[in-house]
Amino acid sequence: MAAPATFTGIDTRLATPADWDRLAARARSLRRAKAVALYAFLIAVSLPIILPYFWLLTIAFSTKTGVADTLVLWRSLAVLALAVIAFWLAAMLAQTRRQMWVGVTAIALAATIVFARLVGPDLHLRNFIFLVEPDFASIVRSRAGEVRGAVQFPSVWRAFGNSTLIAGAQTVIVLTVAPLAAYYLSRFQFPARAAMLRSLLVLHAFPVLTLIVPMFLMLYWIGLLDTLAGVILVLVAFELPFAIFIMKGFFDAVPWDIEMSALTDGASRRQAFLRVVLPQVRNGLLAIAVFTFIRGWEEYIFVFTFLIRNTNWTMSLYMYYVRDDVMGVDYGVVSAVGVFYLVPSLILYLAAQRYLMQMSIGGVKG
Amino acid sequence: MARVEFHNVVKRFGDVEAIRDMNLTIEDGEFVALLGPSGCGKSTSLFMLAGIYLPSSGELLFDDRVVNEVEAKDRNIGIVFQSYALYPHMTVRDNVLFPLRFKRIPREEALGRVRAAADLVQASCRAASSSGWRSRAPWSRSPSSCFSTSRSPIWTRRSG
Numbered sequence: 001m002a003a004p005a006t007f008t009g010i011d012t013r014l015a016t017p018a019d020w021d022r023l024a025a026r027a028r029s030l031r032r033a034k035a036v037a038l039y040a041f042l043i044a045v046s047l048p049i050i051l052p053y054f055w056l057l058t059i060a061f062s063t064k065t066g067v068a069d070t071l072v073l074w075r076s077l078a079v080l081a082l083a084v085i086a087f088w089l090a091a092m093l094a095q096t097r098r099q100m101w102v103g104v105t106a107i108a109l110a111a112t113i114v115f116a117r118l119v120g121p122d123l124h125l126r127n128f129i130f131l132v133e134p135d136f137a138s139i140v141r142s143r144a145g146e147v148r149g150a151v152q153f154p155s156v157w158r159a160f161g162n163s164t165l166i167a168g169a170q171t172v173i174v175l176t177v178a179p180l181a182a183y184y185l186s187r188f189q190f191p192a193r194a195a196m197l198r199s200l201l202v203l204h205a206f207p208v209l210t211l212i213v214p215m216f217l218m219l220y221w222i223g224l225l226d227t228l229a230g231v232i233l234v235l236v237a238f239e240l241p242f243a244i245f246i247m248k249g250f251f252d253a254v255p256w257d258i259e260m261s262a263l264t265d266g267a268s269r270r271q272a273f274l275r276v277v278l279p280q281v282r283n284g285l286l287a288i289a290v291f292t293f294i295r296g297w298e299e300y301i302f303v304f305t306f307l308i309r310n311t312n313w314t315m316s317l318y319m320y321y322v323r324d325d326v327m328g329v330d331y332g333v334v335s336a337v338g339v340f341y342l343v344p345s346l347i348l349y350l351a352a353q354r355y356l357m358q359m360s361i362g363g364v365k366g
Numbered sequence: 367m368a369r370v371e372f373h374n375v376v377k378r379f380g381d382v383e384a385i386r387d388m389n390l391t392i393e394d395g396e397f398v399a400l401l402g403p404s405g406c407g408k409s410t411s412l413f414m415l416a417g418i419y420l421p422s423s424g425e426l427l428f429d430d431r432v433v434n435e436v437e438a439k440d441r442n443i444g445i446v447f448q449s450y451a452l453y454p455h456m457t458v459r460d461n462v463l464f465p466l467r468f469k470r471i472p473r474e475e476a477l478g479r480v481r482a483a484a485d486l487v488q489a490s491c492r493a494a495s496s497s498g499w500r501s502r503a504p505w506s507r508s509p510s511s512c513f514s515t516s517r518s519p520i521w522t523r524r525s526g
Binding site: 255257258260261262263264265266267268271276279280282 | 450
């Protein structure tokens with residue numbers, strides 16, 4: 001005779017349908033409460049991250065010269081918050097897919113209309129004047145009634161080009177060197193291999209800022225100070241250890257058999273590497289490419305130290321000098337430059353997200 | 367076909383002696399199976415035969431010619447690995463085509479051989495890479511590279 005199953009809080013032999021309903025209802029409300037608590041927590045911790053970006057956007061598209069105004073921010077935030085809550089309710093209350101789509105569309109439409117009525121008149125693109133007018137600083141200053149000479153800015157496209165060049169060249173070099181080095185580290189035995197692996201990690205842990213003075217002197221001696229090539233070399237040197245380490249993990253996950261098989265199939269070592277091994281670590285290559293590019297794109301300290309002429313400015317330096325020159329006069333332009341600076345890396349991250357998610361120190365599974 | 371001879375072959379990995387003084391003659395057309403516990407050197411012998419490992423000492427002969435230093439790609443040997451060692455980024459057809467590409471065989475003829483090899487293992491090259499196919503593709507890859515050669519493929523089932 002089995003003991004009555006009481007661990008569910010109910011005697012299964014004596015239970016009536018009403019008892020089961022009560023249990024189900026309790027579980028349901030518990031699940032809901034947990035979900036609400038979880039969402040509340042997640043919203044609370046993500047707000048400090050989302051809010052500044054949102055603010056940056058609203059300032060860039062709405063603020064006028066000489067006015068520091070947060071009205072647009074609060075209005076658009078209110079619309080957005082209401083819309084999110086409405087979406088949430090719609091998703092919860094909708095019984096069918098069709099109902100949900102109708103609800104979501106209606107809410108989106110309503111939110112757009114309210115947004116256009118409340119905020120629309122304040123939105124404008126004048127803060128993006130720097131895209132077409134290199135001497136925008138003087139114009140902005142004269143708008144505010146200041147006549148004092150402004151910093152002579154290069155065209156923003158020049159800075160954009162420099163940043164792209166630095167990040168792109170850095171990516172190309174890292175993508176060439178890191179897989180080769182990592183493959184060797186992963187596949188071959190040689191003296192001091194373990195020490196080399198350890199040193200890769202130590203190099204990465206090393207605060208690179210401490211090297212800024214010797215780096216400056218070295219670049220000066222070899223004549224690469226104030227050149228993009230010098231900065232690219234320095235950035236590549238700092239980026240390589242980590243890239244090699246990550247690539248090594250990916251190569252470790254490629255079985256030996258595949259390579260041996262390629263060799264007996266008539267491939268040389270080089271062909272086996274290029275045609276059989278490299279395609280298996282494609283995700284790793286993409287991951288280090290994106291990370292290296294974004295590191296180069298956002299680089300600030302080294303370009304600030306090693307680049308002097310304003311034709312060599314990168315986007316981060318451009319951003320810095322814009323902030324230096326017109327901050328206090330026009331927050332709108334500063335924010336607009338920020339948005340312009342932000343967009344490429346955002347696009348890159350979104351495009352590569354799928355591959356970045358698969359990256360870990362251990363490489364890919366499977 | 368060819369006669370394969372191991373002559374006092376030794377293989378060392380650092381301090382470990384994986385194969386000590388191996389002497390073996392496989393006559394032309396002979397079917398030979400190597401049997402033994404794991405770690406006894408079956409795979410090591412086969413890898414030396416295929417040209418993946420270099421013997422530490424001794425001689426490996428194909429028809430009385432020493433092939434110790436001959437590259438794997440020049441030995442004309444087929445091998446099926448325990449893990450199948452398929453190239454996961456390629457289709458089944460490309461997997462089977464892979465060795466033929468290195469022999470500079472015209473595409474038409476190569477595709478014909480792929481079809482013939484697929485027929486041999488009774489699978490269509492249009493088939494998706496199902497698990498059944500995964501076990502057949504390497505077998506068809508080996509003969510596809512060997513149809514052109516005088517030597518029979520050497521297959522190993524366990525390479526652990």
